[in-house]
Amino acid sequence: NAGVTQTPKFQVLKTGQSMTLQCAQDMNHNSMYWYRQDPGMGLRLIYYSASEGTTDKGEVPNGYNVSRLNKREFSLRLESAAPSQTSVYFCASKGTGGNNQPQHFGDGTRLSIL
Amino acid sequence: GENVEQHPSTLSVQEGDSAVIKCTYSDSASNYFPWYKQELGKGPQLIIDIRSNVGEKKDQRIAVTLNKTAKHFSLHITETQPEDSAVYFCAASEVNDMRFGAGTRLTVKP
Numbered sequence: 001n002a003g004v005t006q007t008p009k010f011q012v013l014k015t016g017q018s019m020t021l022q023c024a025q026d027m028n029h030n031s032m033y034w035y036r037q038d039p040g041m042g043l044r045l046i047y048y049s050a051s052e053g054t055t056d057k058g059e060v061p062n063g064y065n066v067s068r069l070n071k072r073e074f075s076l077r078l079e080s081a082a083p084s085q086t087s088v089y090f091c092a093s094k095g096t097g098g099n100n101q102p103q104h105f106g107d108g109t110r111l112s113i114l
Numbered sequence: 115g116e117n118v119e120q121h122p123s124t125l126s127v128q129e130g131d132s133a134v135i136k137c138t139y140s141d142s143a144s145n146y147f148p149w150y151k152q153e154l155g156k157g158p159q160l161i162i163d164i165r166s167n168v169g170e171k172k173d174q175r176i177a178v179t180l181n182k183t184a185k186h187f188s189l190h191i192t193e194t195q196p197e198d199s200a201v202y203f204c205a206a207s208e209v210n211d212m213r214f215g216a217g218t219r220l221t222v223k224p
Contacts, residue, residue, distance in 0.1 A: 004157070033212075040123075042203060042214035043158070059115070059213075090157055100146045100165050103212065105157035 002026050004106035006091050012112045013081045021076040021109050023091030031094040032074035033058075033103060034066060036087040043090060049074055081113045116141040118206050120215025128223055133194055135218045137204035138186045144206040147180060147187050152201045152217075161202075162189070194222045 007022045025032065030051045035043040045058030049068040063085060065077045074093075078085060088110050092103040117140040127133050139147075145166035150158035164171045164178045164187065171178050175194075180187040191198055199222045204215040 040216055042118075042120075042216045044214075045212070058211075092157075100207075102148050102160040102163055105150075105159070107155070107157045 004091055004093055004104055006089075006106035006109050008109060009107070010110045012114065013078075014114055015081060015083060017081050017113075019078050019081060019111075021078075021089055021091075021111075022073070023075065023106060024073045025091075025093040025104070026072065027093060027095065027104065028071070029093035029095045029104070030071070032068065033092040033094070034064075034074070034076045035090045035092065036060065036085075037090060037108070038087050046076065046089075083113050085111065086113045087111060116144055116206055116208065116211060116213040118204060118213045118215045120204050120218060122218060123216065124219045124221075126221045126223065127194055129194060129196060131194055133191045133198070133220055133222075135189045135202055135204070135220075136186060137188070137206075137215050138184075139206040139213075140185065141206070141208060142182075142185065143208045146207040146212075147178070148205050148207070148212075149176075149178060149189050150203045150205065150214075152203065154200075158203055191220075194220075196222050196224050198222050 004025045033048040034046040047066040049055045052071045088108045090108045092105045094103045120137045148163035151161045152158045175192045177190045201217045
């Protein structure tokens with residue numbers, strides 16, 4: 001049972017390059033999320049998808065785009081990477097049953113932008 | 115939006131002692147409060163959660179208390195062990211808006 005799988009695990013980019021981070025879950029969850037984690041700041045929500053076919057902005061969406069490809073997959077795209085986007089990115093998913101359900105996290109993508 | 119503050123940022127205890135981490139939140143509409151443990155190189159893992167209609171919940175050595183009136187909740191770990199060393203995050207959630215505290219790095223010294 002893989003849970004939430006993120007690829008790649010590590011990536012180094014140059015400023016201005018583009019990249020797509022991939023996320024897939026095998027728990028048949030409706031909701032999926034992308035967070036970034038920076039030192040001393042906890043996790044901040046970039047975008048989320050409450051269900052297949054919908055996406056919404058979170059707390060820090062600027063510089064990112066997302067695609068909910070199907071129920072399993074939710075990708076995050078950096079069109080023109082900037083050094084400020086150096087971070088660890090986590091994908092999460094949540095099942096049905098209302099708000100009072102935990103989010104399940106992948107192991108992250110560590111992204112460095114030079 | 116919701117704002118979650120977490121204290122302390124670092125905590126060092128001797129093996130066998132108790133550890134307490136405290137969080138406050140600002141949005142009275144928040145009704146779900148999970149706690150996550152994050153080990154090095156891994157994603158956050160849920161260790162316990164509490165819903166707004168409950169004041170306390172316990173699972174073996176871990177307990178969480180919630181005071182909705184004061185808008186604060188706490189994580190209590192008893193009989194700490196070296197494997198409890200990790201970063202712990204609290205969160206407060208309403209629908210799809212889950213806000214996290216900045217984290218507490220817990221070190222349990224043998």
